[in-house]
Amino acid sequence: MSTIETTRVQVAGESPYDVVIGRHLLGELPGLLGPDVRRVLVIHPSSLAATAETIRADLAQTGLEAFAAEVPDAEESKTAQVAGFLWGVLGQADFTRSDAIVSVGGGATTDLAGFVAATWLRGIRVVHVPTTLLAMVDAAVGGKTGINTAEGKNLVGAFHPPAGVLCDLVALETLPRFDLVAGLGEVVKTGFIADERILEIVADHAAELRDWKGADAADETWAALAELVERSVAVKARVVGADLKEAGLREILNYGHTLGHAIELVERYQWRHGAAVSVGMVFAAELGRLAGKLDDSVVDRHREILTSLGLPTTYRGDRWEKLLSGMRRDKKTRGDLLRFVVLDAVGQPTRLEGPDPTLLAAAYAEISEDAPTGRAPIAL
Ligand SMILES: NC(=O)c1ccc[n+]([C@@H]2O[C@H](COP(=O)([O-])OP(=O)(O)OC[C@H]3O[C@@H](n4cnc5c(N)ncnc54)[C@H](O)[C@@H]3O)[C@@H](O)[C@H]2O)c1
Numbered sequence: 308m309s310t311i312e313t314t315r316v317q318v319a320g321e322s323p324y325d326v327v328i329g330r331h332l333l334g335e336l337p338g339l340l341g342p343d344v345r346r347v348l349v350i351h352p353s354s355l356a357a358t359a360e361t362i363r364a365d366l367a368q369t370g371l372e373a374f375a376a377e378v379p380d381a382e383e384s385k386t387a388q389v390a391g392f393l394w395g396v397l398g399q400a401d402f403t404r405s406d407a408i409v410s411v412g413g414g415a416t417t418d419l420a421g422f423v424a425a426t427w428l429r430g431i432r433v434v435h436v437p438t439t440l441l442a443m444v445d446a447a448v449g450g451k452t453g454i455n456t457a458e459g460k461n462l463v464g465a466f467h468p469p470a471g472v473l474c475d476l477v478a479l480e481t482l483p484r485f486d487l488v489a490g491l492g493e494v495v496k497t498g499f500i501a502d503e504r505i506l507e508i509v510a511d512h513a514a515e516l517r518d519w520k521g522a523d524a525a526d527e528t529w530a531a532l533a534e535l536v537e538r539s540v541a542v543k544a545r546v547v548g549a550d551l552k553e554a555g556l557r558e559i560l561n562y563g564h565t566l567g568h569a570i571e572l573v574e575r576y577q578w579r580h581g582a583a584v585s586v587g588m589v590f591a592a593e594l595g596r597l598a599g600k601l602d603d604s605v606v607d608r609h610r611e612i613l614t615s616l617g618l619p620t621t622y623r624g625d626r627w628e629k630l631l632s633g634m635r636r637d638k639k640t641r642g643d644l645l646r647f648v649v650l651d652a653v654g655q656p657t658r659l660e661g662p663d664p665t666l667l668a669a670a671y672a673e674i675s676e677d678a679p680t681g682r683a684p685i686a687l
């Protein structure tokens with residue numbers, strides 16, 4: 308594998324922090340935890356048990372009291388019950404405000420661990436070690452943490468920026484194709500809202516990325532992936548550095564999520580987040596087009612690029628009422644006013660507030676599997 312240089316992206320804010328991107332970065336972890344930490348809890352799902360144990364043992368070697376806690380896989384872990392279990396672990400081990408949490412896993416793990424760090428003693432340090440593409444380019448950066456409730460996605464949470472993020476690309480060697488592709492959904496989102504070059508790189512490498520071979524991927528594919536991570540992190544860092552608490556600008560990162568989160572809820576979290584966001588982006592693009600903002604060609608570009616990756620762009624046509632009720636609980640909603648991030652053009656996100664119900668229904672018809680356009684569903 309050709310050399311991939313280590314790069315650092317700084318995220319501005321009250322306590323600025325670095326997102327380090329490269330290979331074999333775990334040696335940087337003690338430095339990010341800081342000198343005051345005595346105890347550390349490594350939170351991980353079972354799929355990352357071996358990596359988490361290596362990290363825990365390395366930290367113990369440096370003199371820290373290092374614990375590990377295994378949590379359920381994927382969205383199963385983002386519950387009040389699992390958060391309660393982790394609060395119990397921290398309490399039993401006497402974690403104080405100078406101790407820390409390390410998350411090792413995908414976005415579900417970083418969201419959960421970040422939330423537990425935000426709430427334990429009203430906030431302790433957390434360092435994220437994201438191991439999926441999605442968590443590297445999005446979830447681990449920016450301090451949005453949270454868990455789900457029966458009513459919807461991420462309905463309980465806090466803004467709690469990490470002390471650092473280590474994007475060790477080595478982790479992607481074992482990532483299943485399915486999850487690599489789901490992560491590309493957020494990469495493409497970042498391209499449409501803020502960096503057209505991302506879309507070009509994805510289009511140039513779509514076949515190899517879709518057919519992800521992990522450790523056996525070609526050098527050029529790894530290089531493309533590294534650049535996609537760097538570019539996506541740079542966009543996210545710029546946005547959250549300017550608007551941590553989503554007073555305005557940060558909403559652009561929610562492109563495709565209003566419908567996407569509703570799909571995840573309706574599907575009881577059996578869809579990967581990135582796949583649901585993929586359909587949500589096509590819906591938002593159609594909404595923008597029907598509202599007279601976005602050219603047909605950009606809507607077509609959504610379908611082309613997402614389809615080329617094997618991501619879904621359609622959804623079953625008989626779930627509108629349920630989806631609508633999920634969308635009413637979206638965090639961008641104000642009172643009864645539904646609000647969507649839409650595009651005027653690539654790189655020019657804007658808002659569509661309180662669209663007419665017929666416009667929403669028309670956009671849904673365009674992404675429905677029984678849509679008159681007859682586009683076939685693409686299962687991920
Ligand atoms: N906080 C934010 O800003 C933000 C941003 C985007 C997404 N999210 C959240 O992130 C979550 C989705 O994250 P995700 O797509 O990473 O899913 P995930 O965390 O569920 O991980 C996907 C799967 O990959 C496995 N896995 C993780 N790393 C692996 C590796 N290196 N090798 C093999 N298997 C591995 C996990 O065990 C899991 O089965 C959602 O809950 C979403 O809401 C949060």
Ligand SMILES: O=C(O)C(=O)C[C@@H](O)[C@H](O)[C@H](O)COP(=O)(O)O
Nearest residue numbers: 445449451460461557560561564638
């Ligand atoms: O960082 C953000 O802000 C985002 O919106 C990024 C999204 O990709 C992410 O899925 C986020 O968790 C969604 O946030 P929510 O506030 O809609 O729950």
Ligand SMILES: [Zn+2]
Nearest residue numbers: 493564580584
């Ligand atoms: Zn997302």
